[in-house]
Amino acid sequence: MALKLNRRTFLVGVGGGVAVSLPVLDCMLDDNGNRAEAQTGSAPSRYAVLFGGQALGGDNWAEDNYMVGGARTTETGHFIAPAETGAGYTMTTPLEPLAMLRDDFSIVTNMAIPFNASDASAGAVPAGGAYRDFHGGGKSPLLSGTRSTEASFSCNGPTSDQVIADMHDGDTTFRHLVMRAQVPFYLSGYDHSGRQYLSYRTGGRSGRIEAQTSPRNAYLSLFTGFVPDDGAAAARLDFELRARRSVLDLVSAKRDRVLARVGRADQIRLERHFDEIRALELRIASIPPIATGECQMLPDPGADPSVGSDNSGAGSGDITGGTGYSNEHDRARVMCDLIHMAFVCDLTRVATLQITAFQSHMSVLPVSTDFGYPAYADLHELGHNGDTNNRGQFHVSMMLQWHISHYAYLMQKLKDTPEGAGSVLDNSALVFTTEAGHGRQLNDGSSPNATHSVENMAMLLGGHAGGLVTGQHVRTSGAHPVQALITAMQAAGYTGDSLGEVTGNIPELMG
Template sequence: MGLRLHRRTFLRGACGVGIGLPVLECMLDDHGTALAAGGDLPCRYAIVFAGQALGGDGYAKNENRVAGNSFIEEGHFIAPAEVGAGYTLTTPLMPVADLRDDFSIVSNMRIPWNAASTDGGAVPAGGAFRDFHGGGCSPLISGMRSTAPNFTANGITSDQVVAGFNPGSLYDSLVLRAQPSWYLAGSSYSGRQYISYTGAGAPVEAQVSPQNAFTTLFGNFTPDNEDDAARLEFELRSRRSVLDLITAKREAILGRVGAADRMRLEQHFDELRELEMRIGAIDPGGVAACMVPPDPGVDPMIGGDNAGSGSDSIGTNTGYSDEDLRAQVLADLIHMAFVCDLSRVATLQVTVFQSHMNVWQLSNDLGLPIRADQHEVGHNGDADNRAQIAVSTILGWHVGIWGRLVRKLKETTEGAGNALDRSAIVFMAEAGHGLQLNDGASPNATHSVEEMVQLVAGRAGGLQPGKHIDTGGAHPVQNLISAMQAVGYDGDTLGEVSGTIPELFG
């Protein structure tokens, strides 16, 4: 009889280290659609968040300014002109062109608000208080109305609801953030760094260190005695691979599984080692929980605060901590955690609400150097590069991080399909591009909860991706409820919002 392993098998080695394994053939039934020990293959749910709007303040979706030249051109706003499967890819979607059949675009959503009153008591159910940015936070992530311009959720968020009925083997949920600093002198996060809440006013602190996230997830670093703990710390500080600590167990299992499982395990170990090497190049930046010292010479440091207005006076070496690398690594960690069933739920806040991350280096790498911080990109801070193309360039970078996770799940064989087949991976931005929330009148505003767009990837629960859905004004939380249902949620409400986007399933 061939080797049979339980889905939650770990390879235990020196120093109390345990490495989770991916789904292997020897864990499945004969059809490759369920676990041999009984039960379905795991479903995964994730949200990737961008702290920005979808268009430039005061500019229509087809208005652009690049290198000092203004022009009209369609196709740069994230939502395509066409609905259904035959849509034309837009600028923010170009980084995920290869995945167009694996996700749907859910557009023309809005959070309700009271145009006749700025009183907190007049906010409708699931609605936004008339002061952006804070007024849009709670209804966007929890479905509960905001009654003040505070960056807080007034109820539990979707990820924590899903974590309650769909826990992983070690962690109910992962809460990660790529932007490690606020960057704006004279102020602070004030709640902008949270997108996960266990209840009203109860945020979950995000892990911002890729190094610590890796150690926690893939080393199971809880040695039973002080000698093992001391040895483990020495091994990590000397940058020895965690895979070296399970050598005997690794070789033993490779010799006992079939050819297909052996290839899958080798790939799994190679990916873990690649993650270790990339994480080793990141400076923990003085994060208090960090256990590993930085390597000399090549580590990206946490950027200092931006100076001046966040636009023309911005420095090109402040306000950026290589969020690109950090976000990529964190996306890879989520992928590996999902594959190992360490967790089935994750949030990745690439940038915080009202983000002041300096986009100079990032946008320069993308071919459109913008001298502004992320918030000011939406407010047209760069006189020469502004409006829709500029905003969509930075939005597209965020979409690319989401796409990295989606792509890796798709490339991971699992049972008779791949890991994306049982996943619902959502991308959301902080704001839309419509009437200004504050004055209720100005069009084409970044401070808007109208014309909001989200992306949903995966095929969990009957999701049928590959199309653009114009919802005609649905609440963005209805999209989250749909994704929640895809991974097993048996309700149809989050906060004060009920209903789904039926077109996602057919």
């Protein structure tokens, strides 16, 4: 008799200490690709927001001007917004990682958060607008659609991911997955002070949600069911994993029984699923754990990337190797793997990944060196001053490309994962946004070509959930960025038409 499984089936190990979730299989669906246990509806929709703590251009540099290696250059194609609108536009430097996915996302540009250029007082901030003090003034209107009235790194209303999480509350094992790849703040004498929060269930400090910064602990929570709180239990689990005793070994008998009773297509999906879980285990083992509460993991016996120290000096021109960087590249990659697997297993349908923090002082030296154009600056100062020989649009766009590469990586994994008659990407809405645009300075309300700007902003909307229109460049006439968020939210099943104080969507992208 053919095996029929419920959508939320787990393989539970001996003693019940380990549970491994399964992807969507044909034996969970009816002939139309719907969930078998429901016999109606469709595969679940997913929603994710990825964020980069940088602007789109450099201070006092026009969008086509920059300096590399001491040589000043004027060249188009590096600013994120393509010259052409609609389909068939020319890919810009930041969008290059998405070249093979151009039909799976759209870019929305020329958006702006309103502010009062003639009155900087808190009472003069318009609805959905920014208090005139960057960086803190732009956060709330960008993420929650609610005006800011002071320069605090907080949101005055729920963020889009939490609105979507409310829709699915109780339907999945985890309400949401909230992660951050950048670990320390990296600026000596300072800490994140609110810059590390991307998700707010309600407005204010009480509503903010702590992000998981340890890929290892996120993995253990998602795929083995618990992170032990006492040191002895943590040590035993750590020893088992590092001795390469996979969690898959602990459910091997049940795994083999399921494999023997499903069709060939499901066998292939399951084997691939198990291979990816094992690959994640091996990759995570190479990253040093971050302590969570009283849970302490034993250090890996091999060479581990370390948590970087604070940058020297002011973070521009005097950055040195080994400071201000904790291998955020690999951390972000593993976190994308975790989002992918959590979506595939229907452990959660909502995720956020803060690749870098607001006002990020992560060193760009390691990443820019990998690109072949080393810059001795941190991400924040790269937008302002760069270093002596490297300034302006090119290096800003290079780091933006690095951020977008993680977004592209997640999109490709979701696209490559079959679900029903399509892929997981077909049932997902994915947003990428940065902290700032490139226009008039928010603080003085007038200086042009500023990084501290909420004008000329852009967002990427990917996936095909809800008939989201992709493959387009939409240049708006100053739409609010939250209208792009609302578009993605509606694609993911949100029936409202507002977020915070902002109403409406990007009509060109509504299917």
